[in-house]
Amino acid sequence: xxxxxxxxxxxxxxxxxxxxxxxxxxxxxxxxxxxxxxxxxxxxxxxxxxxxxxxxxxxxxxxxxxxxxxxxxxxxxxxxxxxxxxxxxxxxxxxxxxxxxxxxxxxxxxxxxxxxxxxxxxxxxxxxxxxxxxxxxxxxxxxxxxxxxxxxxxxxxxxxxxxxxxxxxxxxxxxxxxxxxxxxxxxxxxxxxxxxxxxxxxxxxxxxxxxxxxxxxx
Amino acid sequence: xxxxxxxxxxxxxxxxxxxxxxxxxxxxxxxxxxxxxxxxxxxxxxxxxxxxxxxxxxxxxxxxxxxxxxxxxxxxxxxxxxxxxxxxxxxxxxxxxxxxxxxxxxxxxxxxxxxxxxxxxxxxxxxxxxxxxxxxxxxxxxxxxxxxxxxxxxxxxxxxxxxxxxxxxxxxxxxxxxxxxxxxxxxxxxxxxxxxxxxxxxxxxxxxxxxxxxxxxxxxxxxxxxxxxxxxxxxxxxxxxxxxxxxxxx
Numbered sequence: 001x002x003x004x005x006x007x008x009x010x011x012x013x014x015x016x017x018x019x020x021x022x023x024x025x026x027x028x029x030x031x032x033x034x035x036x037x038x039x040x041x042x043x044x045x046x047x048x049x050x051x052x053x054x055x056x057x058x059x060x061x062x063x064x065x066x067x068x069x070x071x072x073x074x075x076x077x078x079x080x081x082x083x084x085x086x087x088x089x090x091x092x093x094x095x096x097x098x099x100x101x102x103x104x105x106x107x108x109x110x111x112x113x114x115x116x117x118x119x120x121x122x123x124x125x126x127x128x129x130x131x132x133x134x135x136x137x138x139x140x141x142x143x144x145x146x147x148x149x150x151x152x153x154x155x156x157x158x159x160x161x162x163x164x165x166x167x168x169x170x171x172x173x174x175x176x177x178x179x180x181x182x183x184x185x186x187x188x189x190x191x192x193x194x195x196x197x198x199x200x201x202x203x204x205x206x207x208x209x210x211x212x213x214x215x216x217x218x
Numbered sequence: 219x220x221x222x223x224x225x226x227x228x229x230x231x232x233x234x235x236x237x238x239x240x241x242x243x244x245x246x247x248x249x250x251x252x253x254x255x256x257x258x259x260x261x262x263x264x265x266x267x268x269x270x271x272x273x274x275x276x277x278x279x280x281x282x283x284x285x286x287x288x289x290x291x292x293x294x295x296x297x298x299x300x301x302x303x304x305x306x307x308x309x310x311x312x313x314x315x316x317x318x319x320x321x322x323x324x325x326x327x328x329x330x331x332x333x334x335x336x337x338x339x340x341x342x343x344x345x346x347x348x349x350x351x352x353x354x355x356x357x358x359x360x361x362x363x364x365x366x367x368x369x370x371x372x373x374x375x376x377x378x379x380x381x382x383x384x385x386x387x388x389x390x391x392x393x394x395x396x397x398x399x400x401x402x403x404x405x406x407x408x409x410x411x412x413x414x415x416x417x418x419x420x421x422x423x424x425x426x427x428x429x430x431x432x433x434x435x436x437x438x439x440x441x442x443x444x445x446x447x448x449x450x451x452x453x454x455x456x457x458x459x460x461x462x463x464x465x466x467x468x
Binding site for chain 2: 006007010011012013014015016080083084086087088089090091092093094095096097099100101102105106108171174175178179180181182183184185
């Protein structure tokens, strides 16, 4: 590896990768949520926004950056979890991790993998249909959304995934700052509080959209 | 009080170990945990059995030798203490207590509850020092002005006794809290500035080579640390590492 990128192969360098891609994905989720919320306000407005996202040159270019962000975060996350598991070949007969750390901080790989499974389903049903297929025969993007969330099982799966995402973000948000060295007695308590508010808004916001469309379909 | 103990027994580094059950009776609640272990060992010796090997030295919480993962927690069910400072009053009559060695690939078991922590020594040797002339003509430390806040933070980091509880309790067996305390202690002081870049790069490199896991910021280490070393040291090491990686010329 080139000397300039050497640091990214070390334990701390790999944390930087997780942190920076994580912060990028955290920002992306805000944009995604804002556009989806439009589907609760007005069908036409949502279709317009969706059309803009699908055609604007900047957004189209950013799509590739986003894909790279996801790939780096996922591949590095799985690689780190594997090497961390190897660092303790013999487990404890009795261990009480809940006495000193949060559930969300200990389950990042599990919540992360569940969100990854959701992502596969989500890309298949939306990204693929909107970009490369016939949107299951629906006339507008809004119609596709309404049709998919009419299924209670599908809606339930989405809400479950958003809860997993929320748990993942609960630790991920504040952890991303710590990993790049942002830890300060004046700012860190605020970052932690904002992280909790952020993960609740993202998790509840996306869930609300799925649930409202489901109940509207009844 | 009467207790049931489940203790890890292992002949040597290469042999297969297992949990073995022992009973101890008439234990006083005023005893320290290690005194309870001494009583068990005396009974084992009288019976002609092999006593249980465990690390200990000062028995006053300053050397960092005593380890032990007791009932699923490093140094047992109390905060800010080492095992020698743990008292039997923290347990109840009839309790079952699990006693295990620190578990990490970088801390192989030598015998029973004794683990090899020389991986910490090798990390220190790779950069945890300052190069100064100590042949009798050293400068008076008070000649170098140091801001009080920096001195306090450096001192807090320097209280790390290198016991390894951070590694033992971390779900990833990461040594980041230990290494960051040592990096911080020297990086905060003018005497440590000269080797600032080299130090953090070499120590992190050695830490990775020893087979410790990566930090995922669970914060368990900070909770279990007998000396209350703060996670802010890990953030400082991350900053130091980033800075050193960017400014180094080779």
